[in-house]
Amino acid sequence: MLEALDRARLVVVTGKGGTGKTTVAAGLAVAAAGRGRRVLVAEVEGRQGLAGLFGRPALDHREARVAEGVHALAVDPDESLREYLARFGFAPLARLLTWSHLNRFITAAAPGLGDVLLVGKVWEAATREARPGSAAYDLVVLDAPPTGRVVPFLRAPETVAELARVGPIRSQADRVRALLDDPGLTAVVLTCLPEELPVTETLEGVAALGKAGLPVAGVVANRVTGDRLGGRGARLAALARDPGPLAAAAAAAGTGLDDAAVATLVGEARDRQRQVARERRLLKELRGGLDGLPLVELPFLAGGVAGPDGLRALAGQLAAGSPEHPASGRTRRAAGTARA
Numbered sequence: 591m592l593e594a595l596d597r598a599r600l601v602v603v604t605g606k607g608g609t610g611k612t613t614v615a616a617g618l619a620v621a622a623a624g625r626g627r628r629v630l631v632a633e634v635e636g637r638q639g640l641a642g643l644f645g646r647p648a649l650d651h652r653e654a655r656v657a658e659g660v661h662a663l664a665v666d667p668d669e670s671l672r673e674y675l676a677r678f679g680f681a682p683l684a685r686l687l688t689w690s691h692l693n694r695f696i697t698a699a700a701p702g703l704g705d706v707l708l709v710g711k712v713w714e715a716a717t718r719e720a721r722p723g724s725a726a727y728d729l730v731v732l733d734a735p736p737t738g739r740v741v742p743f744l745r746a747p748e749t750v751a752e753l754a755r756v757g758p759i760r761s762q763a764d765r766v767r768a769l770l771d772d773p774g775l776t777a778v779v780l781t782c783l784p785e786e787l788p789v790t791e792t793l794e795g796v797a798a799l800g801k802a803g804l805p806v807a808g809v810v811a812n813r814v815t816g817d818r819l820g821g822r823g824a825r826l827a828a829l830a831r832d833p834g835p836l837a838a839a840a841a842a843a844g845t846g847l848d849d850a851a852v853a854t855l856v857g858e859a860r861d862r863q864r865q866v867a868r869e870r871r872l873l874k875e876l877r878g879g880l881d882g883l884p885l886v887e888l889p890f891l892a893g894g895v896a897g898p899d900g901l902r903a904l905a906g907q908l909a910a911g912s913p914e915h916p917a918s919g920r921t922r923r924a925a926g927t928a929r930a
């Protein structure tokens with residue numbers, strides 16, 4: 591995954607709804623910037639999910655610097671259409687029309703054209719050469735639509751170009767495809783949770799993306815419950831059956847915890863260990879289905895990931911890799927310690 595961050599021009603982050611696409615996209619952007627790349631992170635669904643993570647009230651179609659080495663952009667369909675029309679010499683027309691007029695016309699003329707504009711804007715940023723007034727980036731990270739919609743979204747230029755065998759729409763679609771299909775330039779990352787349904791959907795998503803010829807670079811298993819007890823977890827079952835000795839020790843130490851309180855604490859620790867075991871089983875199943883694709887684990891951050899501090903912590907985790915796939919130069923043990 592780190593290798594993808596270091597070499598790709600475009601990282602597309604997709605995944606089932608609510609599994610952490612936006613958070614991971616922002617985290618990957620910060621991690622890549624920490625590795626010296628100039629990064630743009632872009633969202634395309636008008637959700638304003640990125641803004642808060644960078645401590646901003648909102649983002650818009652202007653690329654704004656949001657952190658060291660990171661710019662962010664909320665791609666606006668209206669502005670993308672204006673840019674698109676201007677590129678093909680229709681600027682005066684673009685000034686006259688409102689998005690609602692155009693939107694009605696476009697949806698009727700060619701479903702998916704709205705997506706063409708969004709994908710086109712991302713392509714433009716990822717392939718842009720630096721010139722006065724506009725920055726060039728080493729990497730664009732896209733907070734993409736969810737797994738169920740990502741293939742038609744990324745293939746929208748292709749679908750629309752099928753109507754136009756030649757001309758600017760066709761050649762634009764060819765250029766977008768050249769970027770998206772190249773595993774040296776594009777890396778698709780899927781976010782997943784260590785839960786039954788997301789694991790199944792992730793494996794289906796990986797298969798669908800592969801079938802569409804899109805280069806999948808790996809999966810981020812997000813919000814993984816940390817195993818704080820390791821091998822000692824097994825002793826919890828015996829303690830839960832008979833918390834007596836522990837309760838006696840607590841009383842002798844003057845902790846103020848009575849038998850019921852100790853039993854509750856032990857019971858909760860045991861439930862957490864069960865959760866850890868359930869997640870390990872699901873992650874094993876996920877890994878097994880991934881056929882050697884990298885799987886990076888991100889811990890559940892108790893305080894959530896609501897702003898720049900949480901984001902920095904997450905980026906640190908992404909840069910450290912996970913114990914099964916340690917980043918180069920780190921030992922298995924060092925990465926494990928970082929995760930804990």
Ligand SMILES: Nc1ncnc2c1ncn2[C@@H]1O[C@H](COP(=O)(O)OP(=O)(O)OP(=O)(O)O)[C@@H](O)[C@H]1O
Pocket residue numbers: 605606607608609610611612613614637639736812813814888889890891892893894895896
């Ligand atoms: N590692 C983590 N630890 C704790 N909370 C997390 C973690 N990653 C994400 N979250 C929280 O989970 C929620 C969902 O994350 P996020 O919005 O990134 O998901 P999403 O896939 O973009 O959702 P949507 O499909 O709605 O766009 C957010 O409240 C976020 O703060």
Ligand SMILES: [Mg+2]
Pocket residue numbers: 611612613637639733
């Ligand atoms: Mg999101």
